[in-house]
Amino acid sequence: MKYINENNIPTLQECLKHADETKELIIKKNALEEIPGLLDKFFPPNATVCLITDENIFRAAGNKVQKILEKAGKKIAGSHIFPGEPRLHADYKYVGMLKKWISSLPGSDNIVPISVGAGTVNDLVKCTSSELKIPYLSVPVAASVDGFTPNGAALLLDGYKQTLPCPAPKVLAADIDIIAAAPAYLASSGFGDLASKIITGTDWIIAAKAGTAGAPEAPAIDEVCWTMTQNGLLPALKKSVSAAKGDPQAIIALFQSLAITGFAMQYYKDSRPVSGSEHLYSHVWEMEDLCVDGVPVTHGHKVTIGTLAATAFTELFFADPSGPPPVPKGFQRPGKAARKAETEAAFKGSSACSGITETALNKLMDDRAAEKINQCFRDSWKEVRAGVMERLLPYREMKDLLGRAGCPLTPETVGLTRTRTIATARKAQMMRNKYCILDLAWDMGVFEDILAKMESSPVYLF
Numbered sequence: 001m002k003y004i005n006e007n008n009i010p011t012l013q014e015c016l017k018h019a020d021e022t023k024e025l026i027i028k029k030n031a032l033e034e035i036p037g038l039l040d041k042f043f044p045p046n047a048t049v050c051l052i053t054d055e056n057i058f059r060a061a062g063n064k065v066q067k068i069l070e071k072a073g074k075k076i077a078g079s080h081i082f083p084g085e086p087r088l089h090a091d092y093k094y095v096g097m098l099k100k101w102i103s104s105l106p107g108s109d110n111i112v113p114i115s116v117g118a119g120t121v122n123d124l125v126k127c128t129s130s131e132l133k134i135p136y137l138s139v140p141v142a143a144s145v146d147g148f149t150p151n152g153a154a155l156l157l158d159g160y161k162q163t164l165p166c167p168a169p170k171v172l173a174a175d176i177d178i179i180a181a182a183p184a185y186l187a188s189s190g191f192g193d194l195a196s197k198i199i200t201g202t203d204w205i206i207a208a209k210a211g212t213a214g215a216p217e218a219p220a221i222d223e224v225c226w227t228m229t230q231n232g233l234l235p236a237l238k239k240s241v242s243a244a245k246g247d248p249q250a251i252i253a254l255f256q257s258l259a260i261t262g263f264a265m266q267y268y269k270d271s272r273p274v275s276g277s278e279h280l281y282s283h284v285w286e287m288e289d290l291c292v293d294g295v296p297v298t299h300g301h302k303v304t305i306g307t308l309a310a311t312a313f314t315e316l317f318f319a320d321p322s323g324p325p326p327v328p329k330g331f332q333r334p335g336k337a338a339r340k341a342e343t344e345a346a347f348k349g350s351s352a353c354s355g356i357t358e359t360a361l362n363k364l365m366d367d368r369a370a371e372k373i374n375q376c377f378r379d380s381w382k383e384v385r386a387g388v389m390e391r392l393l394p395y396r397e398m399k400d401l402l403g404r405a406g407c408p409l410t411p412e413t414v415g416l417t418r419t420r421t422i423a424t425a426r427k428a429q430m431m432r433n434k435y436c437i438l439d440l441a442w443d444m445g446v447f448e449d450i451l452a453k454m455e456s457s458p459v460y461l462f
Ligand SMILES: [Zn+2]
Pocket: 145, 146, 147, 193, 275, 279, 299, 303
């Protein structure tokens, strides 16, 4: 991005200024000790608090928070401790339960919920607080996800994972020692979620160009968001690579970078700065409840495989420096009825089927509109390709980086197969109206051709 000064890597505090809902994020050793002071500074006086956590996290951090609050003379109206096993699902049904519980507590008219947990507990409390219209304080216990700080909660509702709009935590207190002691798979999940922002960046470059040719949901790049989420991304990934080994400096780098992506979302009020095609893959697998030996695969690990698949797709699409992939002979764009049948077949039996079909039909282009996009990319191929290739981490480098961070590298590790992973692109392209590489390839008529190349490649997704 020539007009953006890539050397400007803003600090956490500078990024926090762009977030209009989160007022403070403390990340340091003994951050829990700051909680009473944070309550005094940012929440109504004499507020009662309640804790929401799970059994394992209560042992690791919740009881410490409780003791600190008691020592400071804070009133704790109650603690809700979810069972440690089986792993808690980010299911909207718990929001209703938590709302009822909080409303029944003494002092519930002036109460501050405190979530002590990783992404799931935080998202449940975020949504509950939003529905009760009360701000909350978050104590993250792992650098596991980009979801601590955005204004939205990713919860399972009506059969599929939806990002429900709700305010971000007002304050976060992240204790480095606690986060460093969290299981390694949580930090590698967070690392995968951060690495995915490389694709988010290339998708935005693609969308910005397609938008000039009339593509829907394809906004120009926002300079503030880009500066926050993309400028320092590669250095941040390099600094975070040993987070899963419990290296405190790596943990700080990872957590801060993930938090900043959430601040960008608070600023932009949309997920464009923080997720692209790689997250669409993971949304499909979230709907399919991807598990290994009955244990749900983490969001970040699904995103990791989505990132590898999207990197391969992007690399194949932009492989030829002389121009876009040629449209296969005899290609015919499906009409509305054929596309409806395709989408309904892909999501048959899912309660999300009708919504997704509507989305896929809304963004279905006719030949004329698609030709405008084709022409635009043919005309600007060199410039767009250079922009994408400058940002895209080549597949081998991405895989190496993810491997060093302890992330899963093959579809089988997360309960998928290679063929299923490649085929997921079809469903991923249908489900959201948010222009990305999958839409571009689809609109240009080369989507199936790219998938066939990926399938026959000896490199990708092994
Ligand atoms: Zn994510």
